[in-house]
Amino acid sequence: MSAAPSSPSRRRWRGVAALAATLLLGLVPGRFGVPDGRHLAEVLARDFLSVHTRNTPTTYYEGRQGPTGFEYELTRRFAAHLGVSLTLEADHNIESVLAAVRREGDLGAAALPLEPGTPGVIFSRPILDLQPLLVYRRGLPPVTSMEDLAGLTIGTLAGAGTDRVLRELRADHPGLTWQESGELEVAELLRWIEDERLDAAVIYDHQFRLNRLFFPRVERGFLLGDPLSMAWAFPAGRGLGLVEAANRFLETLRQEGELERLVARYFGHDDYLEYVGARTFIQHVHHRLPDYAELFREAARDTGFDWKLLAALGYQESHWDPEATSPTGVRGLMMLTNATAGDLGVDDRLDPVQSIEGGARYLRELKDRLPESITGEDRLFMAMAAYNVGLGHLYDARRITEQRGGDPDRWADVRESLPLLQEREWHSQTRYGYARGGEPVIYVRNIRRYHEILSYVDRSQQQFYLLNARMPDMEESDDALLSPAPGP
Numbered sequence: 403m404s405a406a407p408s409s410p411s412r413r414r415w416r417g418v419a420a421l422a423a424t425l426l427l428g429l430v431p432g433r434f435g436v437p438d439g440r441h442l443a444e445v446l447a448r449d450f451l452s453v454h455t456r457n458t459p460t461t462y463y464e465g466r467q468g469p470t471g472f473e474y475e476l477t478r479r480f481a482a483h484l485g486v487s488l489t490l491e492a493d494h495n496i497e498s499v500l501a502a503v504r505r506e507g508d509l510g511a512a513a514l515p516l517e518p519g520t521p522g523v524i525f526s527r528p529i530l531d532l533q534p535l536l537v538y539r540r541g542l543p544p545v546t547s548m549e550d551l552a553g554l555t556i557g558t559l560a561g562a563g564t565d566r567v568l569r570e571l572r573a574d575h576p577g578l579t580w581q582e583s584g585e586l587e588v589a590e591l592l593r594w595i596e597d598e599r600l601d602a603a604v605i606y607d608h609q610f611r612l613n614r615l616f617f618p619r620v621e622r623g624f625l626l627g628d629p630l631s632m633a634w635a636f637p638a639g640r641g642l643g644l645v646e647a648a649n650r651f652l653e654t655l656r657q658e659g660e661l662e663r664l665v666a667r668y669f670g671h672d673d674y675l676e677y678v679g680a681r682t683f684i685q686h687v688h689h690r691l692p693d694y695a696e697l698f699r700e701a702a703r704d705t706g707f708d709w710k711l712l713a714a715l716g717y718q719e720s721h722w723d724p725e726a727t728s729p730t731g732v733r734g735l736m737m738l739t740n741a742t743a744g745d746l747g748v749d750d751r752l753d754p755v756q757s758i759e760g761g762a763r764y765l766r767e768l769k770d771r772l773p774e775s776i777t778g779e780d781r782l783f784m785a786m787a788a789y790n791v792g793l794g795h796l797y798d799a800r801r802i803t804e805q806r807g808g809d810p811d812r813w814a815d816v817r818e819s820l821p822l823l824q825e826r827e828w829h830s831q832t833r834y835g836y837a838r839g840g841e842p843v844i845y846v847r848n849i850r851r852y853h854e855i856l857s858y859v860d861r862s863q864q865q866f867y868l869l870n871a872r873m874p875d876m877e878e879s880d881d882a883l884l885s886p887a888p889g890p
C-alpha cells in the first residue's frame with residue numbers, strides 16, 4: 403500500500419535535498435563505516451519509506467475507515483514528516499520483521515521490544531511501555547503470584563520480549579517452564595486458554611485490554627517484572643541519518659503531547675462494546691431518546707427499517723450522544739467515518755439529523771449489497787455486522803465459514819467464523835487480513851438486546867394507552883398509578 407504520489411516539483415526538490423544531504427553527511431564518518439546520512443538520503447531520493455510490520459490490532463490492520471493501527475499511524479506520520487510516501491509489508495511475524503529489516507527494509511514497526519545488541523539492527527528511542535501480564539483461564543484457582551504458576555501450562559510469543567522476561571524470572575524460579583511460538587499472535591494464545599490447550603499465557607497489559615471482551619473465559623492474573631520498551635528497528639550498516647530523524651520526530655511527538663494522545667486513542671478505550679445493563683439503558687430511553695425518537699422514525703420511514711432497530715444501533719454506536727468521537731476518529735450519533743459521510747453527502751457528522759439519516763441509508767446500502775442468497779434476519783444481522791467491521795471482512799468471514807463446512811448465508815454460522823479473523827492461521831488466507839472479528843459478534847448481540855428492550859417499552863406504552871382509552875371514568879388517582887414512564 404502507498405500514499406498518493408507527490409508532485410514532480412516536490413520530487414525534484416527532494417532529489418536536490420537528498421543529493422545535498424549525501425554530500426554533506428558523507429563528510430562525517432558513520433558509526434558503522436558508512437556515510438552517516440546515506441540511508442536517509444536514499445529514502446528521500448526514492449520518495450518512499452519502506453516499513454515492515456505485522457497484521458495485528460496494535461500494529462496495522464484494515465479497520466472500519468481503512469488502514470489503522472497504532473504503529474501504522476506513527477509510520478504514516480513519520481513518512482509525511484519526511485515528505486515521502488509510505489509502503490507497508492505486513493505479512494510478518496516478529497522474527498521475519500527483523501530479518502526483512504536487515505535485508506531490505508527501511509524500518510520495522512511491529513510491537514518490537516527494544517533489545518540492545520540484536521545483530522544487524524539499530525533501535526530507535528523507546529516509544530511505548532510494554533508491561534508483561536500473566537493471564538489465565540477462569541475457573542482455575544486464582545493466580546496472583548509466581549508460586550501459583552506451579553503445574554500450569556504457560557504460553558508466550560517468541561521474540562516478543564515476554565519470553566525474555568520469563569527467562570529472567572527463571573533465575574529465581576528454576577522450576578518455571580513455558581512454551582513459546584513465533585507463528586501465533588496474542589488472540590490465538592487467548593483462544594488456546596479458552597480451549598484448554600493452555601492454562602495461562604504471558605502477554606502485554608495493553609494487548610489484554612484490547613482483547614478481553616472477545617475472550618470472557620480469560621482472567622487477568624498479575625504483572626510480571628518491570629515494563630519493557632517498544633521501539634522501531636533499523637538496519638545496521640547504512641548510517642544513522644534515518645534513525646536520528648526518527649528519534650527527533652518521536653521526541654517532538656512526545657514533547658507536544660501527541661504521542662500520549664495516540665496511546666490513549668488506540669489503547670485507552672476498551673469499553674466500547676460493553677453491554678449497558680437494562681436499568682441504565684431505560685434511563686437513557688427516558689432522558690436522551692425523546693430528543694431523537696422522531697428523527698429515527700423519519701429515517702425508518704425512508705429506509706424501511708424498524709425505527710427501534712435504528713435507535714438501538716445508534717445507542718450502541720454513541721449512547722445517543724450527537725457529539726461522540728470514537729478512539730479511531732469516527733464521529734456523531736451514528737458514528738460515521740469521514741469517507742462514509744462523504745459518500746452519503748453528510749456535511750456535518752455532528753448534526754444528529756444528518757447523522758441519523760446518513761446512518762440509516764448506510765445500513766440500507768450495506769443490506770442491499772449483500773448476496774441475494776442471504777435472506778430474512780440473517781441479512782439484517784450481517785448488514786449490521788458490516789456496519790461495524792466492513793463488508794470486506796464480512797465476506798472474508800463468509801469464505802472461512804464455507805471452508806469450515808458451515809453455511810455462509812446463515813448469521814449463526816458466520817458469527818462463529820468472524821472471531822477467527824483475529825488469528826493468523828485464518829486471516830493470512832483472506833483478502834483483507836486481520837480484523838477485530840470478535841467485535842461485530844458482540845456488536846450485533848448488543849443491538850439485538852437494546853432492540854428487544856425498546857420493543858418491550860414501546861409495547862407496554864401502547865398497551866397502557868389502549869387500557870386508558872377503554873376506561874374513561876377511571877379515577878384520577880388510579881390513573882396516576884398507571885402513568886407510563888416519560889418517553890417516546
